[in-house]
Amino acid sequence: MHFFTTIAGYLFAFPLLFIIMLLVLIQSFIGNQKIFEKVLKYLCRLFPALFGIKVKTFGLANLDPDKPHIFMSNHVNIFDGFILYGYIPNFFRGVELEDHFSWPVWGTITRKMGNIPISHRNAEAALTSLDKASTIISKGTSITILPEGHRTRDGKLQAFKGGPFRLAKKAKVDIIPIVMKGLWNRKSVHSKIVRPGTVELKFGDPVTVESYNDISHKELNVKVKEIILGMLEE
Helix, strand or coil: CHHHHHHHHHHHHHHHHHHHHHHHHHHHHHCCCCCCHHHHHHHHHHHHHCCCEEEEEECHHHCCCCCCCEEEECCCCCCHHHHHHHHCCCCEEEEEEHHHHHCCCHHHHHHHCCCEEECCCCHHHHHHHHHHHHHHHHCCCEEEECCCCCCCCCCCCCCCCCHHHHHHHHHCCCEEEEEEECHHHHCCCCCCCCCCEEEEEEECCCECHHHHCCCCHHHHHHHHHHHHHHHHHC
């Protein structure tokens, strides 16, 4: 049964991706990245629904729509970007692995949206990307980043990269920890099969600038990882 629901999901997902790409290209041509924001969020929420994935949100009251945040989430599978973009109410842009920008369709979408490519192979280029993200934050736009850097291979939280926490220390904005709980059970990185079911999207209490101002980026790394791990184990 899961095989047939997965096939049906992909059949509807590809046209949906092209609609998303078309809207992103139009708003990029117009020069207004917010013109289709509500429609794009709806379409991104529709993407996992095509595969029978229902998303329940918790903790939205922890977000301030009038100020920029750095959103940090666990990294699970191909649905991550759609769920985060669809359900985070704030306007944001993502810091994403540079390899994704060369993918068919998705590469065009993420590039034209103004997401920021980051390298895991070139430290100098990675720092340049983080500087760009800091500039975006200073102009009032939130940033979403997945500090593991890669999708989990075993369903467990992986080690966090240092870059996201250097960015937070430089940008001086609150960090919102996020977990997507149950998403690994819907689809692992080792399989193309998607199993319908429920995913819990949890927004944790903000890690305020005041709470991390006097600690190093390495200590902040440990602090945020412990929070996200605790949210996953709840």
